[in-house]
Amino acid sequence: RAKQCGGNRVQFYSAEMNDETLHRLEMERYLRKALEKREFFLCYQPIIDINTGEIVGNEALVRWRHPKLGLVRPDQFISLAEETGLIHEIGRWVLATACKQTKQWQKSGNKQLSIFVNVSAAQFQHESFIDDVKQALAQSRLSPNCLHLELTENSMLRNLHHSIQVMKELQRIGVGIAIDDFGSGYASFSYLKNLPANILKIDRSFIKQLHTNSSDIAIVKAIITMGHGLGLKIVAEGVEMGEHLQLLKTLDCHYAQGYALYRPATAEELSTYIMISPK
Numbered sequence: 001r002a003k004q005c006g007g008n009r010v011q012f013y014s015a016e017m018n019d020e021t022l023h024r025l026e027m028e029r030y031l032r033k034a035l036e037k038r039e040f041f042l043c044y045q046p047i048i049d050i051n052t053g054e055i056v057g058n059e060a061l062v063r064w065r066h067p068k069l070g071l072v073r074p075d076q077f078i079s080l081a082e083e084t085g086l087i088h089e090i091g092r093w094v095l096a097t098a099c100k101q102t103k104q105w106q107k108s109g110n111k112q113l114s115i116f117v118n119v120s121a122a123q124f125q126h127e128s129f130i131d132d133v134k135q136a137l138a139q140s141r142l143s144p145n146c147l148h149l150e151l152t153e154n155s156m157l158r159n160l161h162h163s164i165q166v167m168k169e170l171q172r173i174g175v176g177i178a179i180d181d182f183g184s185g186y187a188s189f190s191y192l193k194n195l196p197a198n199i200l201k202i203d204r205s206f207i208k209q210l211h212t213n214s215s216d217i218a219i220v221k222a223i224i225t226m227g228h229g230l231g232l233k234i235v236a237e238g239v240e241m242g243e244h245l246q247l248l249k250t251l252d253c254h255y256a257q258g259y260a261l262y263r264p265a266t267a268e269e270l271s272t273y274i275m276i277s278p279k
């Protein structure tokens with residue numbers, strides 16, 4: 001009987017595996033075609049200066065619209081793109097598109113507008129990465145000072161020594177380094193001490209309950225104080241309520257991003273906001 005159960009379970013399990021494998025293979029097949037079929041587009045989410053309310057930059061967030069799958073969020077395809085190596089081409093497209101769009105916005109009035117581009121671990125570790133960045137800057141004629149690359153703690157830790165070299169080279173050409181989802185990864189303070197970063201983005205899990213949770217307030221306060229001490233700029237992610245913004249202001253946080261301010265939107269939708277924002 002036990003054997004039968006086991007047998008059944010194996011059968012059930014493998015059927016499920018087949019489904020999953022099939023889905024994965026299908027996704028992979030679609031993903032390989034997505035670039036040439038122009039199925040990717042970027043959404044942009046503004047980041048504001050908490051003191052002035054002005055938009056200082058936007059974060060580029062990739063979207064994939066497939067005729068059969070519909071709208072696919074990055075959490076559902078970035079890891080597949082990494083595993084298949086497609087991330088490099090996709091990443092280059094994101095970089096190029098985001099830099100070009102930002103230059104466009106600058107030309108129409110907002111001269112200092114910057115762009116924040118997410119970079120995944122595999123992409124960042126690739127030997128062509130620095131050249132990819134340089135090429136996106138050259139082709140768009142965007143100033144390197146207006147580009148910030150978002151890396152997560154975990155993606156830097158994968159190969160710390162190499163990561164530090166790459167970050168330093170990027171900073172040397174003027175590109176900023178932001179640590180994304182700060183506080184949610186495995187980096188310890190000793191890493192932070194040696195990390196060439198310019199900006200910390202506090203993970204949204206610390207912001208969500210900021211208005212009611214005193215532990216979150218203590219943690220966010222400590223991150224901001226530490227950031228000030230290290231000469232870093234601080235962005236709070238996932239600001240969903242006006243109360244969060246008020247609290248962050250009293251804690252001396254520089255920048256904020258979240259649904260309470262602006263939701264991610266297409267370049268077209270955002271153009272109006274960016275234009276009316278003071279320079």
Ligand code: C2E
Nearest residue numbers: 060061062073074075094118119120238239240258259264
């Ligand atoms: P992330 O870089 O931490 O981006 C923030 C995510 O939080 C975005 O989800 C954004 O839409 C969402 N968000 C913004 N404001 C709020 C808020 O107030 N509340 C809540 N609950 N969420 C908010 P999205 O666009 O689905 O992106 C998810 C993740 O996918 C990103 O996390 C980033 O790690 C990755 N990703 C996005 N675009 C790219 C890309 O072009 N390249 C790579 N490698 N990864 C990307």
Ligand code: MG
Nearest residue numbers: 059118150180
């Ligand atoms: Mg990000």
Ligand code: MG
Nearest residue numbers: 180181201237
């Ligand atoms: Mg984040």
Ligand code: MG
Nearest residue numbers: 152180181203
């Ligand atoms: Mg994230």
